[in-house]
Amino acid sequence: MTDREQNTGIAVDAAEVKHARKRYRAERRFRMYGVAAIAAAAGMLALLVISIVATGWTAFCQHSIALDVTFEAKVIDPKGGRDPSVLARADYRKLARASLRELFPDVKKRGDKRKLYGLLSLGVDQQLAELVASDPSLIGQTRRVEIYASDDVDSFLKGYIDRDAPESDRRVKDKEIAWLDKLEASGAITSHLNLRFWTKGDSREPELAGFWGAMVGSFFTLLVTLALSFPVGVLAATYLEEFAPKNRWTDIIEVNINNLAAVPSIVFGLLGLAVFLNFFGLPRSAPLVGGMVLALMTLPTIIIASRSALKAVPPSIREAAFGVGASELQVVTHHVVPLALPGILTGAIIGMARALGETAPLLMIGMVAFIVDIPGSVTDPATVMPVQIYLWADSPERAFVARTSAGVMALLGFLMLMNALAVILRKRFERRW
Amino acid sequence: MLDSEMNSATIADPKVVCRDVSVSYSGKQALFDIDLDIGSHQVTSLIGPSGCGKSTFLRCMNRMNDVIDGCVVTGSISVDGVEILDDEIDAVQLRRRVGMVFQKPNPFPKSIYDNIAYGPRIHGLVRGKDELDEVVQTSLERAGLWEEVKDRLLQPGTGLSGGQQQRLCIARAIAVRPDVILMDEPCSALDPIATARVEELIDELKRSYSIVIVTHSMQQAARVSQRTAFFHLGIVVEVGETEQIFTNPRDERTQGYITGRYG
Numbered sequence: 001m002t003d004r005e006q007n008t009g010i011a012v013d014a015a016e017v018k019h020a021r022k023r024y025r026a027e028r029r030f031r032m033y034g035v036a037a038i039a040a041a042a043g044m045l046a047l048l049v050i051s052i053v054a055t056g057w058t059a060f061c062q063h064s065i066a067l068d069v070t071f072e073a074k075v076i077d078p079k080g081g082r083d084p085s086v087l088a089r090a091d092y093r094k095l096a097r098a099s100l101r102e103l104f105p106d107v108k109k110r111g112d113k114r115k116l117y118g119l120l121s122l123g124v125d126q127q128l129a130e131l132v133a134s135d136p137s138l139i140g141q142t143r144r145v146e147i148y149a150s151d152d153v154d155s156f157l158k159g160y161i162d163r164d165a166p167e168s169d170r171r172v173k174d175k176e177i178a179w180l181d182k183l184e185a186s187g188a189i190t191s192h193l194n195l196r197f198w199t200k201g202d203s204r205e206p207e208l209a210g211f212w213g214a215m216v217g218s219f220f221t222l223l224v225t226l227a228l229s230f231p232v233g234v235l236a237a238t239y240l241e242e243f244a245p246k247n248r249w250t251d252i253i254e255v256n257i258n259n260l261a262a263v264p265s266i267v268f269g270l271l272g273l274a275v276f277l278n279f280f281g282l283p284r285s286a287p288l289v290g291g292m293v294l295a296l297m298t299l300p301t302i303i304i305a306s307r308s309a310l311k312a313v314p315p316s317i318r319e320a321a322f323g324v325g326a327s328e329l330q331v332v333t334h335h336v337v338p339l340a341l342p343g344i345l346t347g348a349i350i351g352m353a354r355a356l357g358e359t360a361p362l363l364m365i366g367m368v369a370f371i372v373d374i375p376g377s378v379t380d381p382a383t384v385m386p387v388q389i390y391l392w393a394d395s396p397e398r399a400f401v402a403r404t405s406a407g408v409m410a411l412l413g414f415l416m417l418m419n420a421l422a423v424i425l426r427k428r429f430e431r432r433w
Numbered sequence: 434m435l436d437s438e439m440n441s442a443t444i445a446d447p448k449v450v451c452r453d454v455s456v457s458y459s460g461k462q463a464l465f466d467i468d469l470d471i472g473s474h475q476v477t478s479l480i481g482p483s484g485c486g487k488s489t490f491l492r493c494m495n496r497m498n499d500v501i502d503g504c505v506v507t508g509s510i511s512v513d514g515v516e517i518l519d520d521e522i523d524a525v526q527l528r529r530r531v532g533m534v535f536q537k538p539n540p541f542p543k544s545i546y547d548n549i550a551y552g553p554r555i556h557g558l559v560r561g562k563d564e565l566d567e568v569v570q571t572s573l574e575r576a577g578l579w580e581e582v583k584d585r586l587l588q589p590g591t592g593l594s595g596g597q598q599q600r601l602c603i604a605r606a607i608a609v610r611p612d613v614i615l616m617d618e619p620c621s622a623l624d625p626i627a628t629a630r631v632e633e634l635i636d637e638l639k640r641s642y643s644i645v646i647v648t649h650s651m652q653q654a655a656r657v658s659q660r661t662a663f664f665h666l667g668i669v670v671e672v673g674e675t676e677q678i679f680t681n682p683r684d685e686r687t688q689g690y691i692t693g694r695y696g
Contacts, residue, residue, distance in 0.1 A: 246502055316539035320602070322500060324552035324609055325529035334551075335541060 056405025062194040064146035067099040092128035121148035123208040151206040151399035206399035217382030224291020233302030241310040261300035269361030284366040285381040298351040305347020309340035342429040349422035359386040448473040448643040459503035476644045478654035481664030495531035496524040532606035536618040538598035540590035548590040552609035576604035596627025616646040
């Protein structure tokens, strides 16, 4: 500026050039800040994804030990009745242990034997029972079965336990390593896709723990949430936006809806505990109550998103419809709501995605319990994906670390799926005017 | 204010009779005691500078102001002798009889066919698909659009050109068989060629309908209308035969406006 004041005539041009340069520099700087901000955010995201995938991917495979198991009739079904309930309760562990002893006949001491049996997962009972249940003709035969390795063995085989560490610091001792080496040399140790993770419920044993129970729980919970919050939210938004008079009362309601959207989610959990569980006596740990609590939490989001979508419908469309004699309800249901639908759906799905990742309010209503069974309805005890992740993250076993990350990956996968759905729906229903 | 005798506000065979019509938006008065008759089967144009209340007046005649919060209309408007400002009168039924075409072409984001069919459908004017097809075809024919769109009736109406869209909106308005058509600057968003086509159409339509048109174009008012009312600051300054208004205005404000001195 001083240049400009001192110089007149032709010198003003030089000052203007300088000024213009300054503006260009400012613009370049501004763009750089933007790029830097995006790069920082993308970097953080990449770091998160990489760290989770790096810890979690091993949970998707599982080591097994192949044993020649003889399905002895006198152990499984001494009476020979082939009664399914007898078959299910037989001592299959004994069979697996017998075949292990055959492989390592020189293991004699009691303590050593226990260690040897410890190579196998406690799930061997269930695994063999399922085999026999699906094919009772196995009884009396010898069959090579891949039995799940215990979580420590699995961790060792995946390289999480260092065999050069002092024995006292190791969960897997020298003797066990020797046995495993022998098994590995004979080709008995196999690694395969961990199907249990996608098909079973939770377990205290990491190698048996699955995510499916939590996924079903999340599904039921979100179903309840959607069924409650979508119609109520859209109706509330439509009424407030299209029919309600603009007065002090509607202003108060609007302010309070905005306030509700900002209430910490755990408060809704407390509300659910006090009202739904203690007052109405609804079942604890049930997706029904979880869904109701999450619906309360999601409602303000859906109402706000729907209202702004309705607001964005151009008034010319309303006028056109009124102009040919449509009633207020016809204007809204035939024209305004269909045009606002992409925005409403996007808002609803974003609200749902938030509900899917919500943990705190569900802790309050008991969905944090250890539940093995897959829920079959909205009133069965269940847990949800984020709570399952929280539970596993809290467990001391080494193998749960990978499972926690695997759970996070599954959860993120579902979130991405839902967001993709939002984009697709938006594109599909979008109409130009 | 001139004597009312000088304004030929009343005519022999009126379709719409407006008396003492005043409108205020949230307490702010926009129209003051308007007296105006709309003739049958002729075009009445409302001219005047922006903000003079001519659109507001137009929207009184099919009660489109009802949907605006805080808008109060007083006075009396009767269509074929029926008082329409009466609360007893269903605005929805009224708007079927008094159709409207807006400034900006605003077809529904639906197919051309559905744009026309929407009105007859919601009013239950037709029975069966054949009858509806016929209504769609006649409406498009009368709007001079049939030949251009008959092969693409199922394509979106928003895909037409601006002029075609406006004619589609006119076709949509006549599909419900109204008596009166209100047009709020129907050509302001159109190019001269499209404007000429819409003006031709208006000239045709006046045989079957009573038309009221708000326009900012003096030439357009002179070309299409038989009667003209000049609005200024919420009152009707002068109303009369279009020819008289444009060749021999009685009020100097009218004179000033049509010669382009203000407005």
